[in-house]
Amino acid sequence: MAAKVPDTTYAVLGLIDKVPGASGYELVAVAGRSFAHFWPISQTLIYRELDRLTDLRWVARTRVEQLHAPSKWTYHATTAGRQALADWLATPTPATSSFRSGVLLRFFFAYRLHPDQVRSLLADYRSALQTQQEEFVAIMDKLAAVSTPTARAGRLTALHGLRTAEARLRWIEEVEAQLEDDS
Amino acid sequence: MAAKVPDTTYAVLGLIDKVPGASGYELVAVAGRSFAHFWPISQTLIYRELDRLTDLRWVARTRVEQLHAPSKWTYHATTAGRQALADWLATPTPATSSFRSGVLLRFFFAYRLHPDQVRSLLADYRSALQTQQEEFVAIMDKLAAVSTPTARAGRLTALHGLRTAEARLRWIEEVEAQLEDDS
DNA sequence: GTTCCCATGTAACCCGTTACATGATTTT
DNA sequence: AAAATCATGTAACGGGTTACATGGGAAC
Numbered sequence: 001m002a003a004k005v006p007d008t009t010y011a012v013l014g015l016i017d018k019v020p021g022a023s024g025y026e027l028v029a030v031a032g033r034s035f036a037h038f039w040p041i042s043q044t045l046i047y048r049e050l051d052r053l054t055d056l057r058w059v060a061r062t063r064v065e066q067l068h069a070p071s072k073w074t075y076h077a078t079t080a081g082r083q084a085l086a087d088w089l090a091t092p093t094p095a096t097s098s099f100r101s102g103v104l105l106r107f108f109f110a111y112r113l114h115p116d117q118v119r120s121l122l123a124d125y126r127s128a129l130q131t132q133q134e135e136f137v138a139i140m141d142k143l144a145a146v147s148t149p150t151a152r153a154g155r156l157t158a159l160h161g162l163r164t165a166e167a168r169l170r171w172i173e174e175v176e177a178q179l180e181d182d183s
Numbered sequence: 184m185a186a187k188v189p190d191t192t193y194a195v196l197g198l199i200d201k202v203p204g205a206s207g208y209e210l211v212a213v214a215g216r217s218f219a220h221f222w223p224i225s226q227t228l229i230y231r232e233l234d235r236l237t238d239l240r241w242v243a244r245t246r247v248e249q250l251h252a253p254s255k256w257t258y259h260a261t262t263a264g265r266q267a268l269a270d271w272l273a274t275p276t277p278a279t280s281s282f283r284s285g286v287l288l289r290f291f292f293a294y295r296l297h298p299d300q301v302r303s304l305l306a307d308y309r310s311a312l313q314t315q316q317e318e319f320v321a322i323m324d325k326l327a328a329v330s331t332p333t334a335r336a337g338r339l340t341a342l343h344g345l346r347t348a349e350a351r352l353r354w355i356e357e358v359e360a361q362l363e364d365d366s
Numbered sequence: 367g368t369t370c371c372c373a374t375g376t377a378a379c380c381c382g383t384t385a386c387a388t389g390a391t392t393t394t
Numbered sequence: 395a396a397a398a399t400c401a402t403g404t405a406a407c408g409g410g411t412t413a414c415a416t417g418g419g420a421a422c
Contacts, residue, residue: 189409191410225411251419253417
């Protein structure tokens with residue numbers, strides 16, 4: 001069976017499995033803090049996936065009335081949902097790491113730019129990467145103390161981002177060195 | 184004015200500027216060989232952008248009859264088109280390098296997997312990265328001799344991919360070492 | 367004689383985004 | 395009095411994809 005749904009559906013399902021009893025609102029926040037760096041999704045999309053998951057009976061939801069805040073739905077994975085998640089995790093990953101870089105695209109056409117403009121393109125890229133770098137370091141610091149499997153996964157995916165950013169910063173150095181050589 | 188169009192439109196426009204007189208079919212092939220690694224686009228999309236670019240008068244097309252092959256349209260950038268390209272290149276790049284990784288997403292939920300399955304996930308990732316690595320090396324080798332600005336841009340974007348892949352391969356080593364530590 | 371290359375296109379789908387709406391409660 | 399938090403949702407758009415259609419000439 002296995003209902004052909006996008007990976008995003010499993011992303012949300014996985015979150016619910018990790019954080020049982022969360023509301024849609026909370027899941028949006030958690031998604032923003034956890035896998036946003038390698039799987040960004042918007043609020044609207046999450047709510048749509050919650051509807052889909054409910055229809056699929058992969059999650060069940062419960063209405064919770066609150067005194068000092070609006071009523072909310074809380075979600076938890078069903079047995080079928082946990083099974084679907086496990087099945088999906090077990091299937092070989094189609095190495096579809098989709099990557100689109102506006103910087104590289106512009107750089108590719110940089111022969112239409114003044115050398116100064118190219119330098120400023122690289123400078124912007126550098127500061128964006130540095131910001132990223134700091135974010136990843138912050139995530140790792142925050143999770144450093146915690147020793148749950150979940151925290152470890154978070155640390156390691158942050159490390160992936162950090163190593164990537166570092167390599168790209170070194171690439172900028174290489175390119176800048178090359179640009180100076182022939183000017 | 185500057186007509187709010189997606190970056191993909193400029194990608195195709197840039198290609199036509201780089202390879203004047205090419206047909207849609209050829210542009211599809213060139214896109215596949217050149218910026219596909221950081222800005223993949225499908226055949227259908229390219230044809231759609233060609234229509235849009237023609238409507239915008241950023242490119243002009245000419246019908247060419249052939250004896251031993253079907254008739255084709257050939258494209259070249261107009262003055263307005265080259266201007267639009269330059270304008271776009273000059274505007275500050277919104278550092279929107281969108282990245283989505285199916286591997287990391289699965290890895291993030293790996294606590295639902297046997298350690299063996301995690302290892303095989305990493306192994307698959309490794310071989311995908313190695314394949315990528317070889318592709319980037321091949322591109323750089325092919326362009327090594329050529330000394331045009333175009334070839335250089337190709338070499339440097341390939342280097343970006345190569346450095347990224349290398350860093351990620353090293354990340355796999357790090358992670359595997361950590362996994363062994365506590366098994 | 368089947369398969370590959372050239373060449374352009376149509377149809378349908380849907381994932382994901384942005385912008386906006388609503389309204390109560392708590393904090394500043 | 396204003397702003398942030400909690401909480402869920404609607405509407406509209408469009409970028410990008412996959413699958414499929416067509417048809418002649420060349421190559422194996």
